[in-house]
Amino acid sequence: MKAFKRHRDFGFWDQDIRLSKLSKLGDPLERLSKSVDFALFRSMLEAKVPAETQGKGGRPAYDYVLMFKILVLQRYYNLSDDQIEFQINDRMSFMRFLGLTIADDIPDSKTVWAFRERLVEQGLVECLFNLFLGELEKNGLVVNEGKIVDASFVDAPRQHNSREENRLIKDGETPASLSANPNILSQKDMDARWTKKNGQSYYGYKNHVKVDSGSKLITRYTVTDASVHDSQAIADLLEERKDNGQPFFADSAYTGPKQEEVIEANGMENKACEKGARNKPLTQEQIESNRLKSKTRSRVEHIFGFMEMSMNGMYINSIGIKRATATIGMMNLVYNMFRKASLA
Numbered sequence: 001m002k003a004f005k006r007h008r009d010f011g012f013w014d015q016d017i018r019l020s021k022l023s024k025l026g027d028p029l030e031r032l033s034k035s036v037d038f039a040l041f042r043s044m045l046e047a048k049v050p051a052e053t054q055g056k057g058g059r060p061a062y063d064y065v066l067m068f069k070i071l072v073l074q075r076y077y078n079l080s081d082d083q084i085e086f087q088i089n090d091r092m093s094f095m096r097f098l099g100l101t102i103a104d105d106i107p108d109s110k111t112v113w114a115f116r117e118r119l120v121e122q123g124l125v126e127c128l129f130n131l132f133l134g135e136l137e138k139n140g141l142v143v144n145e146g147k148i149v150d151a152s153f154v155d156a157p158r159q160h161n162s163r164e165e166n167r168l169i170k171d172g173e174t175p176a177s178l179s180a181n182p183n184i185l186s187q188k189d190m191d192a193r194w195t196k197k198n199g200q201s202y203y204g205y206k207n208h209v210k211v212d213s214g215s216k217l218i219t220r221y222t223v224t225d226a227s228v229h230d231s232q233a234i235a236d237l238l239e240e241r242k243d244n245g246q247p248f249f250a251d252s253a254y255t256g257p258k259q260e261e262v263i264e265a266n267g268m269e270n271k272a273c274e275k276g277a278r279n280k281p282l283t284q285e286q287i288e289s290n291r292l293k294s295k296t297r298s299r300v301e302h303i304f305g306f307m308e309m310s311m312n313g314m315y316i317n318s319i320g321i322k323r324a325t326a327t328i329g330m331m332n333l334v335y336n337m338f339r340k341a342s343l344a
Helices: 012-025 028-035 038-048 064-077 081-090 092-098 109-122 124-138 163-170 230-237 257-265 284-297 299-309 321-343
Strands: 147-155 193-197 200-212 217-225 247-249
Touching: 012 092, 028 092, 028 321, 038 064, 038 124, 064 081, 064 092, 064 109, 064 321, 081 092, 081 109, 109 124, 109 321, 124 217, 124 321, 147 230, 147 284, 147 299, 147 321, 200 230, 200 299, 200 321, 217 230, 217 321, 230 257, 247 284, 284 299, 299 321
Parallel strands: 147 247
Antiparallel strands: 147 200, 193 200, 200 217
16 A cells, blocks of 8 residues: 655645646636625724614724625535634635635624624615626616516424414414524524425425616515515515516516506516416417517526535525524525626
């Protein structure tokens, strides 16, 4: 057996060589750093995120852009707070992305949690999303030749409630069995809901998105519980100021008088797929029309596929729709960042 040869002690140039190898292998974080100017977010973060309270003689607060980039890492790799702390300490690609060296102090999991909570409380994620969207529009990456609307389930931790507790929660009430114990109640998600689709059960929330058909960039989103039908979010997604005159692409879930009224009110050309009815199947002409529309509509599946595969799944570990909205908003923002990197 060939003996393992011990190399010389680790030095500065060894780190540089290792990072060069990561670059040659295709580090996605390096590509992201080159395509996204994270300094764009500094003014908003510093102006709107409350400073972390420090005791007398406490350490200075971490840089806001550094903390925001940690949240970007967390969403891209779908890591818990404890996992992101470990991985930053362990992975050279993470440290390079964050501009840290082995000698730098690294935020712990509690600091990451506290910073994210401040973003949630300020409702700042949507503002950050729109700030970056403005940059994409300024660079001409949003082509405005059509919009696609669709939704996808985002799984949340499943609750172990009794049937009666679930009934009361669904009716918007707090079961006495839960309210009697604040510790248990704080761990219960009162906003997530169950639903079924194609015979499969889902629990959690829905990410409703509007997508620029030419660039596959998300231009607007809204978050609901999983039981809300896809078509019910259409009014929150369409904007006459931005969408007027563009074709509207969606699957047959978005057909119906109310949906058609919203589409028309926003001045859009309705190209949603048609659906048949009992005793009134689609004609061959309608089937062919749907097939042509689906060539554009199906582009939205690439987005959800990226989130499912490259971003390690569409599930969250938070409790409540306020946190879910922020987490899903970050998911959409991080997707747009990586999409920009591929368009550049």
